[in-house]
Amino acid sequence: MRKVVVTEYMTLNGIFEEPGQWSFDFWSEETAKYKSDELFASEIQLLGRVTYEGFARAWPTITDAGDFGVKMNTMPKYVVSHSLEKAEWENSHIISSDILGEIQKLKQQNGGDILVAGSGQLVQFLLQNKLVNGFHILLHPLVLGKGKRLFTETEKFTFDLIETKIFPKGIVALHYQPK
Amino acid sequence: MHKTKSTFGGRKLFLFMMTSLDGYMEGENHDLSWHHVDTEFNTFATKQLDEADTILFGRKTYQLMESFWPTKEGLEGDPEVAKKMNSMSKVVVSHSLDKIVETNIWENVRLIRDNIAGEIRKLKELSEKSIIVLGSNNLCVTLIKEGLLDEIRIMVNPVAIGAGTPLFAGIGKTSFQLAKTRTFKNGNVLLTYQLGI
Numbered sequence: 107m108r109k110v111v112v113t114e115y116m117t118l119n120g121i122f123e124e125p126g127q128w129s130f131d132f133w134s135e136e137t138a139k140y141k142s143d144e145l146f147a148s149e150i151q152l153l154g155r156v157t158y159e160g161f162a163r164a165w166p167t168i169t170d171a172g173d174f175g176v177k178m179n180t181m182p183k184y185v186v187s188h189s190l191e192k193a194e195w196e197n198s199h200i201i202s203s204d205i206l207g208e209i210q211k212l213k214q215q216n217g218g219d220i221l222v223a224g225s226g227q228l229v230q231f232l233l234q235n236k237l238v239n240g241f242h243i244l245l246h247p248l249v250l251g252k253g254k255r256l257f258t259e260t261e262k263f264t265f266d267l268i269e270t271k272i273f274p275k276g277i278v279a280l281h282y283q284p285k
Numbered sequence: 286m287h288k289t290k291s292t293f294g295g296r297k298l299f300l301f302m303m304t305s306l307d308g309y310m311e312g313e314n315h316d317l318s319w320h321h322v323d324t325e326f327n328t329f330a331t332k333q334l335d336e337a338d339t340i341l342f343g344r345k346t347y348q349l350m351e352s353f354w355p356t357k358e359g360l361e362g363d364p365e366v367a368k369k370m371n372s373m374s375k376v377v378v379s380h381s382l383d384k385i386v387e388t389n390i391w392e393n394v395r396l397i398r399d400n401i402a403g404e405i406r407k408l409k410e411l412s413e414k415s416i417i418v419l420g421s422n423n424l425c426v427t428l429i430k431e432g433l434l435d436e437i438r439i440m441v442n443p444v445a446i447g448a449g450t451p452l453f454a455g456i457g458k459t460s461f462q463l464a465k466t467r468t469f470k471n472g473n474v475l476l477t478y479q480l481g482i
Contacts, residue, residue, distance in 0.1 A: 116307075116308070117308065118304070118308055118439060118452055118461075119308040119451040119452040119453060119454075120305075120307040120308025120309065120451055120452075121308070128458070131460065243306065245441070245476075247460060247461045247462065247463050247478055248458065248459060248460040248461065249452060249453050249456055249458070249459050250458050251456065251457040251458055255307060255308070256307060256445075257307045257445045257446070257447040258447060258448075259447050260312075260313065260446070260447040260448045261447055262319060262444055262445065262446050262447070263444065263445045264443060264444045265306065265443040265444065265445075265472065266443065266472055267443050267468060267472035267473075267474065270466060270468055270474055272463070272466060275463075276461065276462060276463030276478070277463075278463065278466060278474075278476060280306075280441065280474060282306070282443060282472075
């Protein structure tokens with residue numbers, strides 16, 4: 107069985123989108139290693155359309171990200187979308203129907219984690235359907251004046267705290283498991 | 286310069302705020318039912334109140350506290366915290382409240398209506414111990430903008446609630462310095478940040 111690990115950058119006031127615009131002030135080698143370890147523990151990426159399109163635009167053009175970049179570009183990507191017709195990023199597959207069934211099939215395989223980054227709507231769907239094993243927040247020491255939030259439905263999701271990790275410049279990783 | 290006190294001299298003004306995992310300080314309709322509170326939390330809350338000699342509130346939090354701590358539910362729910370909340374010196378900042386009601390249980394309350402920054406600076410100079418702000422999201426935005434808040438202690442609860450009032454709603458992009466972290470058995474994580482460094 108593969109584990110589904112959700113990984114999110116977040117501000118103290120719950121904003122999770124476009125971390126490229128606010129995360130770099132707090133970046134460090136230690137945080138880079140954390141993200142690298144996370145990626146290399148994974149075999150598959152599972153993404154919603156918006157996050158997929160952002161990654162698909164950026165990653166093929168990034169040539170100086172070493173092994174991390176190679177992995178991002180070559181690993182299998184599954185994008186959940188009813189509207190996407192073509193997924194042109196290397197090794198991409200579209201899931202447009204029987205979403206629950208297709209994701210369960212991926213989970214049934216043996217191997218590395220299924221990594222879910224961004225993908226707000228998809229993450230809520232996964233949590234509602236009890237498909238998430240690890241829920242990891244990379245909490246940054248700032249508040250932002252505006253931005254999208256991950257959770258947009260008033261359903262409550264409760265978690266068990268598994269561990270916390272502290273990084274330089276005030277970033278704290280909070281690892282949870284859905285209850 | 287090594288700072289043990291606030292920028293303006295006088296005592297430390299620190300915030301304690303519970304938040305959901307998704308950065309809300311209250312749910313819709315001021316819902317706080319998602320707060321994870323247990324014996325360990327109550328021991329922590331009592332100790333934290335002991336650090337201060339004054340509690341500072343904005344109007345909404347003040348009214349919430351006033352309607353809970355002096356009642357049977359508050360007094361019996363957590364007697365230690367109730368005793369402190371009811372008897373400690375309390376200062377409420379509000380333009381719209383015109384009077385304060387003190388009773389023989391809910392004592393020691395003062396209202397600040399004008400010259401908020403000036404009055405709080407005076408408070409910091411005159412206090413013997415630290416001053417604690419509880420909740421008071423709107424007041425915090427003012428305190429942060431005025432450079433009066435020295436420290437924020439955010440207790441992240443292990444629950445996402447999806448809607449409500451975000452932490453420091455109305456503020457622009459603001460960064461903080463992480464000073465320490467503490468985890469609790471119920472999954473709450475206390476994050477202490479410093480400001481103005």
